[in-house]
Amino acid sequence: MNATRRQVLKGAASAGLVGAAVAAGLLQPGQALADWNSAGFNATKAADALAAIGAGSAVDSKDITVKAPDIAENGAVVPVEVTTTLPNVESIAILSEKNTNPLVSQYTLTDFDGFLSTRIKMGATANVRAVVKAGGKYYTAAKEVKVTVGGCGG
Amino acid sequence: MAIPMKLRASNGEIKILVSHPSENGLRKDAKSGQVIPAHFIKNAVVAVNGKTVMDASWGGGMSKDPYLAFKVRGMKAGDKVTASVEDNTGDKGSAEAVAG
Numbered sequence: 001m002n003a004t005r006r007q008v009l010k011g012a013a014s015a016g017l018v019g020a021a022v023a024a025g026l027l028q029p030g031q032a033l034a035d036w037n038s039a040g041f042n043a044t045k046a047a048d049a050l051a052a053i054g055a056g057s058a059v060d061s062k063d064i065t066v067k068a069p070d071i072a073e074n075g076a077v078v079p080v081e082v083t084t085t086l087p088n089v090e091s092i093a094i095l096s097e098k099n100t101n102p103l104v105s106q107y108t109l110t111d112f113d114g115f116l117s118t119r120i121k122m123g124a125t126a127n128v129r130a131v132v133k134a135g136g137k138y139y140t141a142a143k144e145v146k147v148t149v150g151g152c153g154g
Numbered sequence: 155m156a157i158p159m160k161l162r163a164s165n166g167e168i169k170i171l172v173s174h175p176s177e178n179g180l181r182k183d184a185k186s187g188q189v190i191p192a193h194f195i196k197n198a199v200v201a202v203n204g205k206t207v208m209d210a211s212w213g214g215g216m217s218k219d220p221y222l223a224f225k226v227r228g229m230k231a232g233d234k235v236t237a238s239v240e241d242n243t244g245d246k247g248s249a250e251a252v253a254g
């Protein structure tokens with residue numbers, strides 16, 4: 001087997017995503033992936049999820065806008081846009097506060113240019129909340145979305 | 155099993171679309187009444203010219219076929235953009251694109 005192919009396969013099999021990405025030249029060695037925050041993702045109350053990601057005392061900020069529909073046609077696919085003018089954004093978390101597990105996603109960011117858009121599930125009418133860590137501090141904003149048919153299945 | 159995904163990068167914006175059921179482990183199968191096991195993307199990493207610009211942790215609350223778009227500073231036409239995902243069963247996917 002050719003040495004390069006062996007190295008790629010070895011990286012992919014043994015070291016998981018980081019190894020595979022490094023072996024394939026996708027990541028510089030030494031850049032670690034963010035750990036998956038089990039306490040955050042498994043929390044069933046929004047306050048607990050926020051505490052688990054370190055954002056328990058996030059302050060409301062007008063420099064963050066959460067754009068989402070007033071009424072979600074389909075609770076399984078709710079488009080959410082987060083825009084912010086805060087400088088030095090390090091991370092963003094998105095929560096749907098009445099979901100069985102409110103924490104939906106967390107993003108660690110470099111060179112972030114103020115715009116992020118995704119699609120989430122919502123189980124019931126609730127605030128969709130963005131928590132932005134910028135310059136070492138946590139800021140937050142939310143948008144209420146009314147949900148007629150919940151998309152979480154629980 | 156490789157997870158299919160699409161990656162686009164242009165005008166300072168990167169978009170990824172992952173083909174994945176994104177089951178949160180709460181849904182019951184309509185016929186059998188059994189809970190459908192959790193099966194969702196856990197991590198997604200995007201890099202521009204080898205530098206990580208986004209490292210995401212996702213849960214089952216992401217919609218089916220997870221979609222993400224975000225803007226990054228300093229990405230120029232011709233930059234090499236790469237994306238990798240891994241789900242909670244260990245399946246992986248990746249894609250490359252040249253920024254436009």
